[in-house]
Amino acid sequence: MKNQEILHDEDESFASASRIKYFDMVIESGEGAILKDVEGNEYIDLLASASSTNTGHSHPHVVDAITKQAQKLIQYTPAYFANLPAAQLAKRLTELAPIDGPAELSWGNSGSDANDALIKFARGYTGRQDVVSFTGAYHGSTYGSMSASGVSLNMNRKMGPLMSGFYKVPFPSPWYREPYETEDEFVDRMFEEFKLPFDTYLPADEVAVILIEPIQGDGGIVKAPEKYLKKVYEFAHEHGILFAIDEVNQGMGRTGKWWSIQQFDGIYPDLMTVGKSLASGLPLSAVIGKKEIIESLEAPANVYTTAGNPVTTAAAMATIDVIEDEHLLERSERLGVKSKVFFDRMKEKYNFVGDVRMYGLDGGIDIVDPKTGKADVKVATKLIYRMFELGVIMITVRGNVLRFQPPLVITEEQLEKAFDVIDQAMDDEANGRIQFDKTIGWSTD
Ligand SMILES: Cc1ncc(COP(=O)(O)O)c(C=O)c1O
Structure with missing residues (x-):
């Protein structure tokens, strides 16, 4: 079955009030920080099911x-x-x-x-x-x-x-x-x-x-x-x-x-x-x-x-x-420091990256209009959409804040790979290569 077919059928019987819509995917399986959809596409999960799978998907224990x-x-x-x-x-x-x-x-x-x-x-x-x-x-x-x-x-x-x-x-x-x-x-x-x-x-x-x-x-x-x-x-x-x-x-x-x-x-x-x-x-x-x-x-x-x-x-x-x-508290803290360094580097590189907050593997990264410093929901939305296309799941809160909450078991290799994708998406935005103008995510009005 295809993602779109399942979503289309589900839509007939499922309440709009019960899903904040982001991407057209139907998740079939997960292992650690990796998700697979029904078409076999793989994603690195930076959301951990809204911080509800800190130990990763389907941890064997x-x-x-x-x-x-x-x-x-x-x-x-x-x-x-x-x-x-x-x-x-x-x-x-x-x-x-x-x-x-x-x-x-x-x-x-x-x-x-x-x-x-x-x-x-x-x-x-x-x-x-x-x-x-x-x-x-x-x-x-x-x-x-x-x-x-x-x-x-x-x-x-x-x-x-x-x-x-x-x-x-x-x-x-x-x-x-x-x-x-x-x-x-x-x-x-x-x-x-x-x-x-x-x-x-x-x-x-x-x-x-x-x-x-x-x-x-x-x-x-x-x-x-x-x-x-x-x-x-x-x-x-x-x-x-x-x-x-x-x-x-x-x-x-x-x-x-x-x-x-x-x-x-x-x-x-x-x-x-x-x-x-x-x-x-x-x-x-x-x-x-x-x-x-x-x-x-x-x-x-x-x-x-x-x-x-x-x-x-x-x-x-x-x-x-x-x-x-698995010492996940220490792991969260250590990888959080690494993530802060990465996002601070993105802030230096891209003028639409604003305040970066990180507390362990728990981050909020503001996307702003460089001219006014105010929230830029459109750019944040384009960024997460491009990340999704490139195989990384990240969503926004408040419309313009990138929500960074990977499973605490994410490997360093997976994290590095996700960073490369985020950098790529930001580079695509900076160079006007992202075409996406749909409204998705949390309603901001
Ligand atoms: C801080 C906080 N409290 C409570 C809740 C509600 O939890 P649940 O969705 O399991 O009812 C959430 C859910 O996102 C939350 O983030």
């Missing part, structure tokens, strides 16, 4: 764990009875979590429902209702997590009202920094903006939780300035507000640490969510929090028939083994 568990027991609902892999994983994952003191967790099936659960526990524990989150955040696609998100108008359009009690403050992204501002001045100004709702209409003693991606993913792969996050963290503590982080995209070794919050000194969340790569992409998520917070609700406040399923939790145990045994 994970496949083996899934197979063995499936032969024994595929499912019995953890809502009623325990199963061994889930029980073992609960202990292992709470011990790995960057939470100060005893922690507990509750399972989910997706990052979205884990963030909903986080809101339930925060409200349950504090007896307060309000939730503060950040513009540019993507927390998921259920009503609760959508209400906390602020990254695409299509996530609100025609579906309101979203949940009440949600307030958004601006994330301190570098593009909001004025050229004349020092980092400290920028942090102070953004913190004043953070406090504005609290000073004017939002009583801090009614706020249950502040929820943040310490490094925003879909917001542009961008790290909050350390001083800023510290101020927010201290503000939360001063007012009895829980401090919560979303590690769904940036956790599980992506940034060269287990959790992106470990890129900041001395910050320990009260609550956090994890998903995506937790079970190498099988549907498993968790909300993890201080014991007393997670104990604040009684069953069935947060049960799902399939959450904590034996196969997904066995896959998660194997995923953690792989990250430890």
